[in-house]
Amino acid sequence: MARAGLTTERLTRAGAELADEVGFDRVTLSALARRFDVQVASLYAHVRNSGDLRTRIALLALDELAVRAADALAGRAGRDALAALGGVYRDYAREHPGRWAAAQVRLDPATAAASAGRRHAELTRAILRGYDLPEPDQTHAVRLLGSVFNGYVNLELGGSFDHSAPDTAQTWPRVLDALDALLRHWPAS
């Protein structure tokens, strides 16, 4: 009987594709087994359980995002850099809605520490070099930028902006203008 050539890596990758196709909450070991034409129980040799698969997909997504972000930020500063980083999140979420959903799951502390999470924070912090913020405020600004990008992408993707004019193609650049202005004139404590 020929072997299917399963590995944790391949399962994770296929799980991510499945998530993009049918939604992250519908990623199931059954569906994955079907995709490899294999018995469900066989997957348990490569993945601890279905939760384990989900966190692996989440880590994959966080990593892919960090790679794209690093790439997009190279050689950019100021508003350009804001547009680049925000654009990475926005485009990724549109291209890979399932992976994006995966990237939103809460990870336990140990897993989170080993994730690309910190890299995201550092990439965001790199943008601040183009502005002039004192140290405690840099962290606050990193968190604010993360909140805006994350929130905007989720609301836009969730359709929250669909019921009012103008459409988000108009709003997005103005949000970037606003963030740029805010960082240039950051209020003192």
Added chain:
Amino acid sequence: MARAGLTTERLTRAGAELADEVGFDRVTLSALARRFDVQVASLYAHVRNSGDLRTRIALLALDELAVRAADALAGRAGRDALAALGGVYRDYAREHPGRWAAAQVRLDPATAAASAGRRHAELTRAILRGYDLPEPDQTHAVRLLGSVFNGYVNLELGGSFDHSAPDTAQTWPRVLDALDALLRHWPAS
């Protein structure tokens, strides 16, 4: 045989409590039936299916949030109003994590239109009366504020801010300062 006195209303309310206790994604008709000491099939007389229940919980959460927001905003303007609205979302998410998660689900257009979603947008827009923005930018600002509040609450609740100092008790007021400053000095197109 005594009746349990099920109604759609009671099921929705109990489902919301269950969500807060065990997490929104673990709200199941089985668990709900157990809670009422009733057979699962009995629930189908009051709720179309498990997705229907989830949607109802989402609508309940959006409504409760809108009520709290309207209450908190009464008589406030400027930074005070920003703090009040943001505080409502933040506190609600902490008190009712399951309901908050429910409020994030994507609703189909018809359901969304009948939800408290528009009220949220209008309450946010009311805050802008304390500032001075031309019309197209008001919508952009509403979306920006929604993004920040939504994103901040989700990241904070998801533990994304746990791995860096200072803690979010320091960051939150500075974020409000920043938003206040931004709205007072909104950049021109």
Added chain:
DNA sequence: TGCGTTTGCCTAAAGGTTTTAGGCAAATTA
């Protein structure tokens, strides 16, 4: 090349969730 060991995928089985169909009895109304 052949032998032993590891590893990959299998069958079997138990337990939980979702949903539909059809039935009896309690509550409501006339």
Added chain:
DNA sequence: TAATTTGCCTAAAACCTTTAGGCAAACGCA
């Protein structure tokens, strides 16, 4: 009190998760 509605029931099929134990393919080494 009789007729009707309504509430909750049993039964059953379909799907997902997880564990246990087994056989055969692939690999490592003499």
